[in-house]
Amino acid sequence: MFTDTCRADDRRNGKGWFERESALHPSPSGRDDEGNEAAGQMAAWLLVAANLPVVLSVLIKWINKVVPMGNGLRDVVAQLNRFQKKHLMRLHYLLNPLALGIALWHWLSSRCRSTALPEWGLVMMVSLIALGLILKYRLCPKPLRKRVYRTHTQPLVLIALAMVLTIGHLIVD
Missing domain, CATH: 1.10.287 (Helix Hairpins)
Known part of the structure; x- marks a missing residue:
């Protein structure tokens, strides 16, 4: 029978899907996560x-x-x-x-296993850069270009990205 080894490992260690390692649950490899x-x-x-x-x-x-x-x-x-x-x-x-x-x-x-905010910031960064590349090389249909442009140039998205990365890194430190 097929089993998903990642899920099996998570159950065996007693950790849930989204639970991160912290000072109470150190890294099993013992390496420093600086x-x-x-x-x-x-x-x-x-x-x-x-x-x-x-x-x-x-x-x-x-x-x-x-x-x-x-x-x-x-x-x-x-x-x-x-x-x-x-x-x-x-x-x-x-x-x-x-x-x-x-x-x-x-x-x-x-x-770092203490917070997922840096990963969310990275996902946001990938998304913004992908939208920029879509605009630069005109990879989307013309009717969608205006929406893609507005999303890519939205100041609130950039502010949210900076805040998520900053707060996430402050939590990590």
Whole structure:
């Protein structure tokens, strides 16, 4: 008869499906789950660098709407935004997938058992980057593109991602 070995192991150890290891339930391998902090730092800084052009663009658009300026200064600000989008958005396209790869490496090397929030953050990060790649290479039908764009560029999604990762890592530490 076919049995699922993962489920059998969970029952034998007396742990449920979602129960994590903690100080009360140490890792059976006895290894220290500190993880690879250098990879985590690299992933975090790459995410900051990759999304800097987006933050600059949002700030420039906000300044253009809120701050009273003459037409000449407004044109200069708009030209600055076009310049940074043309030259810095390449960083966004290249560094975000690289940061994801390093974040996956960090997750695989650390795997803290006390909370699942970093994993949720990683799932959110994969989703946002996948949506970005779908937009970049136009992999979805035209009627869905607007929804995909709105989801990918939604500031609340980015804020939620940052909060989940930050809170999850604070719990881990």
